[in-house]
Amino acid sequence: MRANRHERAAQHRRRRLSLRLGIPVAVAAAAGLTYGTAFGVFGEDARPRASAATGPGSAAASAAGSAATAASAAWADDVADGFASVNAMGQKGTYGGRDGKTVTVKTLADLEKYATASEPYVIVVAAAITMDPKGKEIKVASDKTIVGSGTSGQIVGGGFFLGQGVHNVIIRNLTIRDSYAGTWNDKEHDFDAVQMDGAHHVWIDHNDLRHMADGLIDSRKDTTYLTVSWNKLSDNNKTFGIGWTENTTADITIHHNWLRETEQRNPSTDNVAHAHLYNNYLQDVAGTDITSSYGNYSRGNTRMVLENSYFEGINNPVTKDGSASIVQRGNVFAGTSGRNESGGTAFDPKSFYAYTPDKAADVPAKVKAGAGPRATVGTAAGTASTLTVAKDGSGRYKTVQAAVNAVPANNSSRVIVSIAPGTYRETVKIPANKPHVTLQGTGGSRKDTVIVYDNAAGTPKPDGSGNHGTAGSATVAAEADDFQARNLTIANDFDEKANQNLAGHQAVALRTAADKAFLDNMIITGDQDTLLLDTAAKDRLGRAYVRNSYIVGNTDFIFGRATAVVDRSVITLKKRWDGTSQGYVTAPSTPADRKGFLITNTAVTGDVSARSFHLGRNWHAGGDASLDPQTTVRDSTLSAAVRPTPWSDMGGFPWKDDRFAEYRNKGAGSGPASGDRPHLTDTQAANQEISDWLGPWTPTP
Numbered sequence: 001m002r003a004n005r006h007e008r009a010a011q012h013r014r015r016r017l018s019l020r021l022g023i024p025v026a027v028a029a030a031a032g033l034t035y036g037t038a039f040g041v042f043g044e045d046a047r048p049r050a051s052a053a054t055g056p057g058s059a060a061a062s063a064a065g066s067a068a069t070a071a072s073a074a075w076a077d078d079v080a081d082g083f084a085s086v087n088a089m090g091q092k093g094t095y096g097g098r099d100g101k102t103v104t105v106k107t108l109a110d111l112e113k114y115a116t117a118s119e120p121y122v123i124v125v126a127a128a129i130t131m132d133p134k135g136k137e138i139k140v141a142s143d144k145t146i147v148g149s150g151t152s153g154q155i156v157g158g159g160f161f162l163g164q165g166v167h168n169v170i171i172r173n174l175t176i177r178d179s180y181a182g183t184w185n186d187k188e189h190d191f192d193a194v195q196m197d198g199a200h201h202v203w204i205d206h207n208d209l210r211h212m213a214d215g216l217i218d219s220r221k222d223t224t225y226l227t228v229s230w231n232k233l234s235d236n237n238k239t240f241g242i243g244w245t246e247n248t249t250a251d252i253t254i255h256h257n258w259l260r261e262t263e264q265r266n267p268s269t270d271n272v273a274h275a276h277l278y279n280n281y282l283q284d285v286a287g288t289d290i291t292s293s294y295g296n297y298s299r300g301n302t303r304m305v306l307e308n309s310y311f312e313g314i315n316n317p318v319t320k321d322g323s324a325s326i327v328q329r330g331n332v333f334a335g336t337s338g339r340n341e342s343g344g345t346a347f348d349p350k351s352f353y354a355y356t357p358d359k360a361a362d363v364p365a366k367v368k369a370g371a372g373p374r375a376t377v378g379t380a381a382g383t384a385s386t387l388t389v390a391k392d393g394s395g396r397y398k399t400v401q402a403a404v405n406a407v408p409a410n411n412s413s414r415v416i417v418s419i420a421p422g423t424y425r426e427t428v429k430i431p432a433n434k435p436h437v438t439l440q441g442t443g444g445s446r447k448d449t450v451i452v453y454d455n456a457a458g459t460p461k462p463d464g465s466g467n468h469g470t471a472g473s474a475t476v477a478a479e480a481d482d483f484q485a486r487n488l489t490i491a492n493d494f495d496e497k498a499n500q501n502l503a504g505h506q507a508v509a510l511r512t513a514a515d516k517a518f519l520d521n522m523i524i525t526g527d528q529d530t531l532l533l534d535t536a537a538k539d540r541l542g543r544a545y546v547r548n549s550y551i552v553g554n555t556d557f558i559f560g561r562a563t564a565v566v567d568r569s570v571i572t573l574k575k576r577w578d579g580t581s582q583g584y585v586t587a588p589s590t591p592a593d594r595k596g597f598l599i600t601n602t603a604v605t606g607d608v609s610a611r612s613f614h615l616g617r618n619w620h621a622g623g624d625a626s627l628d629p630q631t632t633v634r635d636s637t638l639s640a641a642v643r644p645t646p647w648s649d650m651g652g653f654p655w656k657d658d659r660f661a662e663y664r665n666k667g668a669g670s671g672p673a674s675g676d677r678p679h680l681t682d683t684q685a686a687n688q689e690i691s692d693w694l695g696p697w698t699p700t701p
Contacts, residue, residue: 089201097143098120131157131158137192138161146170154175192217193212200225202223209232211235227252230255237264242275254277255280284312296309296326299324303325308330310331404434430480431480437483451475457470471534484701488523491523510530515542534561544564556617566597571605612643613642615647617655618653643669
């Protein structure tokens with residue numbers, strides 16, 4: 001290892017640091033979607049997924065630590081930012097082993113076996129693994145994600161080596177520590193935490209690196225397209241060295257790292273074409289045994305952009321060679337002394353990738369809270385993980401169901417299934433143990449992304465176990481709480497005319513059977529029984545909110561026992577298979593102590609005959625006389641298709657014994673209050689607002 005002129009031979013007594021674990025502050029959010037003001041009928045990153053790996057010991061490793069594997073699944077879909085995200089050298093960003101199997105390891109033998117395998121792997125380290133011999137560096141192969149399971153993933157007494165040409169590697173959420181060999185300015189041992197010689201597309205993120213015999217990170221010999229983010233680097237002499245080359249080709253991003261009680265190479269950056277350092281926190285605590293020699297150092301022909309970082313107590317916080325460049329902006333220097341230099345020209349990082357730096361004054365608090373391993377592997381509370389779907393293989397998955405299958409059971413935070421434009425002919429089920437799932441189309445219109453199938457009540461099940469019932473016919477079935485869908489079409493295109501031999505033609509497009517379902521900017525289309533808004537059980541609350549959407553059908557096409565609101569939407573009436581115009585918009589089966597359906601600020605319209613559709617009828621499911629079905633239609637526009645007597649009996653139960661009413665509707669299909677057309681009074685209407693239906697729940701994308 002080449003020494004630089006700032007390295008000192010003095011011995012220092014080592015002191016272990018107790019560094020507080022925190023939760024990352026970066027939050028991913030789904031983009032907002034807009035909805036047109038006109039009501040009416042419809043107007044207007046990664047390489048393909050590889051086949052499953054069949055590498056060494058797969059059965060044994062897959063059986064071990066299944067809980068850790070499931071918890072780590074969301075991390076397998078994270079991709080790098082900064083220069084590691086740039087498409088170059090035949091590599092499209094950095095995504096590690098996500099195209100391969102996920103395995104959990106607790107022994108050195110298993111860790112080395114999977115890390116060095118030729119196949120892609122997500123390797124979950126679920127124990128403290130001691131290197132033998134001390135100082136061993138596992139030679140990591142390309143296409144790997146090595147991630148710690150919570151704070152239990154530790155590498156003791158050694159680290160990792162990425163050799164020439166190794167690429168697409170992610171190292172995250174690990175503690176790598178204690179290869180120190182008793183000599184502070186060690187010239188005999190090369191025991192690094194992570195050493196890279198000629199690698200590219202590497203992401204080192206959310207690790208705790210400390211107390212090593214040589215460097216914590218060495219990026220050498222033209223290693224490029226590297227991002228180092230949200231790490232704690234501490235209690236060491238040589239922290240982060242970059243260079244060991246006469247070339248000036250490397251591109252490196254270093255952000256949101258906490259360098260505490262480190263003497264030199266913080267980092268030392270030699271002959272780097274584009275070095276972007278931002279939002280790092282360099283801290284030298286007064287009165288300790290470790291004293292910083294220098295902070296950020298631009299050497300050789302390096303061009304460095306250094307912005308919005310925070311330097312506390314650092315000697316010589318920013319230095320540069322005469323041939324190097326540093327462009328500084330927005331940095332804070334607190335209690336620093338010695339050299340603080342800038343000069344020359346550099347580059348614009350935003351010409352390579354997008355980023356938004358935090359204010360330098362906020363960096364200490366944010367980095368202290370967010371750097372280092374997360375206590376729980378997976379997306380932090382309040383953040384969203386994204387799984388990509390594309391039929392052409394450009395996403396992580398080719399089917400929507402495959403992406404749903406990848407969601408960890410009992411996940412605690414939102415997972416967005418991001419679906420590229422196209423028609424996906426499949427059925428999709430979100431089971432009850434996978435809450436917080438969003439199905440989101442990525443096209444410019446909700447018509448661009450379509451999930452469609454043609455099951456109906458009476459069509460055979462594919463496993464030969466009988467026929468589907470009404471609920472089982474659903475194209476998409478959401479049985480998990482906090483389900484969301486937006487900017488896509490969910491359809492059932494069952495052909496009634498071609499299947500007149502079947503006794504039932506109920507063909508559900510979407511079934512929700514849980515609480516807090518939010519449907520936004522959707523098209524939900526079918527014929528009979530299009531949208532089933534249900535609950536997990538009769539005694540369970542199930543709320544649904546439908547906004548800015550089109551719902552299309554002809555018979556009982558909004559039905560079920562949920563407490564549901566249809567707001568600012570279009571209900572489109574459709575002729576039956578034989579061309580006749582007759583039907584029912586709603587068929588609630590509401591329990592007596594619950595609210596049923598509220599339709600508000602919505603248009604009811606369609607290319608059907610005048611006075612041919614009822615607004616609803618009372619469904620006493622299974623002949624249950626204890627039910628008290630409810631539909632209220634208010635503040636909406638009703639076309640001439642609505643009957644003057646808009647409510648109807650069903651199954652021998654008089655609708656007048658249940659809860660059906662209107663309030664302040666308009667349009668050709670509206671009408672005055674009468675015994676056959678109940679209207680709410682103003683006092684009654686004050687208790688039938690959206691908030692009365694949804695209670696304390698505020699649907700939020």
